[in-house]
Amino acid sequence: MLNLQVHTRNAPVRAFAIDQGCTIGKDASCDILVKGMLVGKLQARIVREHNAYYIEDQGGIAATLVNGSPITRYGPLTEVDQIEIGTATFKIMRPVSAARAAQEQAQAQAASVPQQNSPPASHGSQTATAIPTHAQSSSAPGETAADAWSLNGTSAASQTSAVAPSHVAEPAAPLAAPQFNVQQAAPRESTPAPRPAPVEAPLRMQPLHAKKTAAEELPVAPINSPHGIELRKLAHMKVIAALDLRRLNVARMEEDELRKTVSTALDEIFNHDSSFRTPDIPIEILKKSIFDEIIGLGPLEELIADESVTEIMVNCHNEIFIEQSGRLTRSPVIFTDDRAVLGAIERIVAPIGRRIDESSPMVDARLADGSRVNAVIPPLALKGPSITIRKFSKRKLQGEDLIKFGTLSPEMLEFLHTAVEQGANIIISGGTGSGKTTLLNVLSSYIPDNERIVTVEDAAELQLSQPNLVSLEARPANMEGKGAVHIRDLVKNCLRMRPDRIVIGECRGGEALDMLQAMNTGHDGSLTTAHANTPRDCIARLEVMTLMAGLDLPVQAIREQICSAVDIIVQQSRFSCGSRRVTHVTEVSGMESGVITLQDVFVFKEEGFSEQGKIQGKFVPTAYIPDFYQELIRRRIPVNTEIFTRID
Known part of the structure; x- marks a missing residue:
């Protein structure tokens, strides 16, 4: 106190x-x-x-x-x-x-x-x-x-x-x-009070609502103790002063040369100043911590290198949370101060031509490995600069990996593989962090190599390997508030690029109308994602996003567009235990009385939770053969219809 x-x-x-x-x-x-x-x-x-x-x-x-x-x-x-x-x-x-x-x-x-x-x-x-x-x-x-x-x-x-x-x-x-x-x-009130009798001091009371949370203080490594932070700050300042005295322009240095220069400067400082040598903080650990903060992303470097970490959330310089195995925990590593967090953000956004400052305090970016980054700085972020990193696997995931993870069944994957190959228009629906982009990456890999693909994203995340591929990325406004290029502009432009397939990373607004028009004008097999909790909610959200285009279209016309454009909705969900499952594979089958009708092809039936708290259940076909498959049969394309009745 x-x-x-x-x-x-x-x-x-x-x-x-x-x-x-x-x-x-x-x-x-x-x-x-x-x-x-x-x-x-x-x-x-x-x-x-x-x-x-x-x-x-x-x-x-x-x-x-x-x-x-x-x-x-x-x-x-x-x-x-x-x-x-x-x-x-x-x-x-x-x-x-x-x-x-x-x-x-x-x-x-x-x-x-x-x-x-x-x-x-x-x-x-x-x-x-x-x-x-x-x-x-x-x-x-x-x-x-x-x-x-x-x-x-x-x-x-x-x-x-x-x-x-x-x-x-x-x-x-x-x-x-x-x-x-x-x-x-x-x-x-001022009333006489008897002299209090001596009593035993009561125990310190905790509030009734207090409970153990992930935010409780963790055991702190010496490098993150107040003394360790002061040493890191002091060494950081001395390195900057040493480079400044040599009149080095670090902005024009190649990365390898900069790394070598900073490493040499740190060695000289540690050799001439014995105050940095303490029994509880090895000099190698101190050097790596300072080196990462000057050259890289500071304490985030070790979290990014840890393959078990799927998400990193920096709430402020001394409060970092991570997601491992679907669970949120607090990380013991911290930045030295807010300036170090700002430095990490600058090093993320600068290489991709984006900026963050008081006039533009929010930014979407990506790391070199494709991981998605969102950063917010004061005055919007009240506790200090904030970073959220959605990591992607260094190894490109295949459909078999999703089966191994329990995300979907082999029959569901076979159906989706056939649907992508044969040009079905698919929307992947799900909540935040449910794995929509990962599934979109997997399904996009099934597009034949002889087709031309154009991808449109807000921040590039897709990892397609087809030879005839063009990737477009939206651009924010410059310092004068001009020059912004929105996703909708890119979708309109890509129609002039002779695409066979259009893949939109995520539909969030009026670009949904342009996507539906593309699906209805010969660009079969297009893919996108949308935020929704159920396939029915996905249809309603598509209607709302289409209205956001600013055209005064009647709802009936919008529903007819959706019905004729979208073939399949794949619903992915993230459960409280952190597990991700494809809960519905649903076909858009038509319209009745002005309402779009949906028919489930596969569903995930929950069966409770295991002793470890993991969701349990099984993927079940509904025995419904989708119209899409029946059309393939009429065209004499061989397909396996046993997957719709097979129950393990």
Whole structure:
């Protein structure tokens, strides 16, 4: 717990007890409000890391000062440190024991007995002497009375003024309630109170809603400890200074030359400065950590190299989550600070000609291996720069891999293989992270090599290997807000490129109309994906996306377009255990009374969960032979119809 006293000109002293951290600024959403022209909306942030507290400057006209010097990040904070923001001064106070706090509280109550017949005091003066009952009953020996308070509830400012440490030289002043958007505890009436009998200190109570989550603190490796982070920062700064002294233009260096130069600079620094050699952090690990942060993606490098990690989520510099085997867990690795995260984002987006800054704070990009990246920076990302990486397997997956994973059955794969080869128009439907793009990659590999394929994507992810292939990628606007090329423009253009097949990475808006028109104008065998939870929902979403094209089309006309264009909907789902299954293979069979009729060909029947919590079930054919297959039979194309009745 960190106890702060805020001294502001012409205002009473305010006291705060900080547990996990707080924000400081002049915006009403900040935990501690500090007014002033030179103070930023979010001027500074106090964070807790490994039982120590650090202050980080978040930007403002005036700098955040600690002990008179401007800082970017400073810590751990101690009692000798004094923080200045605008005209406000923050002092760190020494904790007071619970026993002493209780004694001084009892004395304050006893002193108020002669005044029991006096009129009730105003709310402002009572706030300085009232302690809510729950705060008294939740303190344990060795803690301050303020330990029962947090920035998520009532502030320590409403404690008795007698709790202030005795070494404070200022005269006792009533502590004003902090400006939080929470309801303050009601003041206690001035009535005589009996002297409290000594009781055993109760156990520290946990909130009823508290439960074990993936966000709990993990054991920290020495390289990620506060000392390790300081060493990483110091070495990083020395490398930059060394390269600057040599007047090297790193922007024009080839990657191999840059790697060699940085490695040599690090070796020289470590050889001449023994302070980097500590018993708990091997010099090789320290060098790799700094090298990755300068040249690569910092701590993300080891997560990207780990093939068991399928998704990486950076919420802020010291909070990274990963998905392994369908489960979300918190990773013990962290960045040194927000600047390191921004540096990683820049290294991702720069090679593909994209940008991220305050005017364009969101970006979709990809890594060299095709992994999908989304990045968001402040002011949109409140906790700091955020990165989400959807990794793709380094080895291109085949249909047999999906059977091995239990995603679909051999009969389903055989049917889909035939459907792609023979030119059926297929939409892969599913929720976020259900595996739509992976399945689209697999099905696209079944397109014959003698056909011309044009792919259209927002961020290139597809990995097709056919020889006659053209890949198009949308482009965001430049710094002047011009030059954007949207997916719909690319879909319209690709119709002039003489494609046999059109593959759209994902339909999200008006491009759905252009896709349907392409499917209806001789481009059979086209493939795309869409977000929906069921095949019926997919039809409804196609209708909505078609209306987003801006044309005033009647719903009946849209449904006729969908019915004549789409042959098969493949529904993929991600279950709570992380397993991914193709739950429906459905044919669009026609229209009845203005409603599109669907007929399931294969379905996944759930049978509960295993002892390990994994979904169990089996893939079942419905015995329905789709019209698409019947047409192939009429054309005397050999097909296997036994897959629609075979049940293992």
